[in-house]
Amino acid sequence: MFIEHLPSESHTMTALRNELTPMQLAEQADRGEPEKGRWSQQEQLLAAAVDAIRRLEWVLICVNVDKKSKRPDPPEPMRRPGAGPKKTRAQLTEGSANRLFELLQGGAA
Known part of the structure; x- marks a missing residue:
């Protein structure tokens, strides 16, 4: 009960949040619980x-x-806080460009 009332930026609350999985962090972000963020x-x-x-x-x-x-x-x-690492954009390599071209030309998958 005492832990729930600690400031969100406290070391204890930060340590607890750092143990959350990415899925749990995403759920918290979807629920919009700013009190569970790592920063004030x-x-x-x-x-x-x-x-x-x-x-x-x-x-x-x-x-x-x-x-x-x-x-x-x-x-x-x-x-x-609560944001995962930035998603990288897929790069179109020459091999993947050729494969895409083959698929667009009716090639088998």
């Missing part, structure tokens, strides 16, 4: 401010780089 609201707001500053810095760089130059990738947002 103040920390969440600070992370949002850091993300905004990084984004503004990226925009400033992009508008001041030559048009022919490669622009940097946009900044990654800070990881938030």
Whole structure:
């Protein structure tokens, strides 16, 4: 009973959440239970401010780089509590492109 009333950012609550499986974390995120997040609201707001500053810095760089130059990738947002690792986009390799082409041309699977 005492543990339930600890601040959400306490070491004990963080340790308990760190033991959750990704499925349990996803369920908590779906239920919208911010009290089970690893950060306080103040920390969440600070992370949002850091993300905004990084984004503004990226925009400033992009508008001041030559048009022919490669622009940097946009900044990654800070990881938030309960969020799994960023999902990577599938890359189309030459082999998978050829296989896709074969399938589109009526090839057997």
